[in-house]
Amino acid sequence: DTEAEKISVPKGIRIKNISDTSATVVRKTAESDLRISVDFKEQKPGKYNFRVSPTIHVDGFKHILDQLAQEAAFTLTVDFDAISLNSSHVVMEDIGLVLGRALKEILIVRMNQYGVQGAGSSINSAQDIETQDISVGISVEGRKFLKFVPFCQSYDEFKKSFLLTQSLVHGLFPEDLDDFIDGLAGGLVASIMIHIKRDIEPSIGWEMIFSNLGKALKTVFQTNPHRKGVPPGVKATLS
Numbered sequence: 101d102t103e104a105e106k107i108s109v110p111k112g113i114r115i116k117n118i119s120d121t122s123a124t125v126v127r128k129t130a131e132s133d134l135r136i137s138v139d140f141k142e143q144k145p146g147k148y149n150f151r152v153s154p155t156i157h158v159d160g161f162k163h164i165l166d167q168l169a170q171e172a173a174f175t176l177t178v179d180f181d182a183i184s185l186n187s188s189h190v191v192m193e194d195i196g197l198v199l200g201r202a203l204k205e206i207l208i209v210r211m212n213q214y215g216v217q218g219a220g221s222s223i224n225s226a227q228d229i230e231t232q233d234i235s236v237g238i239s240v241e242g243r244k245f246l247k248f249v250p251f252c253q254s255y256d257e258f259k260k261s262f263l264l265t266q267s268l269v270h271g272l273f274p275e276d277l278d279d280f281i282d283g284l285a286g287g288l289v290a291s292i293m294i295h296i297k298r299d300i301e302p303s304i305g306w307e308m309i310f311s312n313l314g315k316a317l318k319t320v321f322q323t324n325p326h327r328k329g330v331p332p333g334v335k336a337t338l339s
Contacts, residue, residue, distance in 0.1 A: 113198070115205055120213055123205040127198045132182035134194055138202045139175040140321070146176040156188045160270025161195075164277065164310050171314025172321075192276040193283035200287020207240060207288075207321065215328030220319025222312035234308040235295045238288075238316045241331050245291035246282050252299050262302050269306040277306050281313070 116124040122139040146166050150158045169176040176199070182191060210216045219239040223229055250258035263278055285292045294309060 113201060115201070118205045118209060120206065120209045123202045125198050125202040125205070127194065129194075131184050131190075132180065132194060134181075134198050135177075135179040136195070136198045136202050137177040138199070138206060139177075140173065140206070142175065143170070143173055144175045146178070148177075149179045150191075151181045151183055152191060153183060156191055157271045158188070158191065160268075160272050161192070163270050164272070164306070165195075167307065168310045168314040168317075171311050172317040188273065189276050189279040192272075192280040196280040196283025196285075197287040198283075200284040200290070202287075203317070204240070204288050210321065210323075211327070211331065212329055214323055215325045217320055217322045217324045218327060218332035220316040220322070222315040224315075224319070232308075232312065233297050233300055234305055234312060235297070236309065236312040236316045237293045237295075238290055238313075238320055239332050240288055240290040240320060241333065242289050243291065244286045244289055246285045246294075247292075248294045248296060250296040252297070258296065261299070262296070262305060265302050267302045269303050274302050274306060277309075281309075 112127050112129055114126045114128075116126065117137075121141045122137065124135065124137040126136075127134045146162070146169055148162045148165065150161075152158060165176055165178065178195060178199075180191065180195065182194075207216060207218070211218065218241070219237075221237045222232060222235050223237075228235075248255075248258065248263070250262075253261070262274060264275055267274065269277060281292060281294075284290075292313075296305065300308075
């Protein structure tokens, strides 16, 4: 049996072509067909094919996904057919969920073959601490957890001004991007912590979040022979 066959696979998800550098995951529901491929062997611009209702605007999502993939050092291919759906947050959450699952499959192969960090942060130097207005930490340890931590506002203020604002980021609503990261945490079965260090315009802040999410993911996949066969035991701590 492959590692994927030893893992419980949720209904509707099929896993294909797994290696330590690539994976393809397919998810079929009553409303949609989604196929996502991740490839760490060579980094190229992503390929995105969205067939969705005219009421859903996803063109800007390609830029956001490319930003994430570029920082994480993989090539991403997304093929999503969901003409009957008219809810953008379902589209974003489904893509996050399946992308997370593809990344998890690759991570498991690497962990068992030669060991990986399993946890990572966008902070890699003392300078990063000073310069990153938004920092992201990830720990893949078998549980889903997502939290935004604003430093200069109450959470309720942050939620209104950043998460639920009507401001658009590349034609996308911030709450949809939040749903994508929530789905990613679920598919990867990971803890994700996002520190917001100052009051920041959503259109700028979400760019930073996806960029630093990619940087943290890149660290997650780095080789660490001391962790061969075992997941990390931390909860998205930022070093």
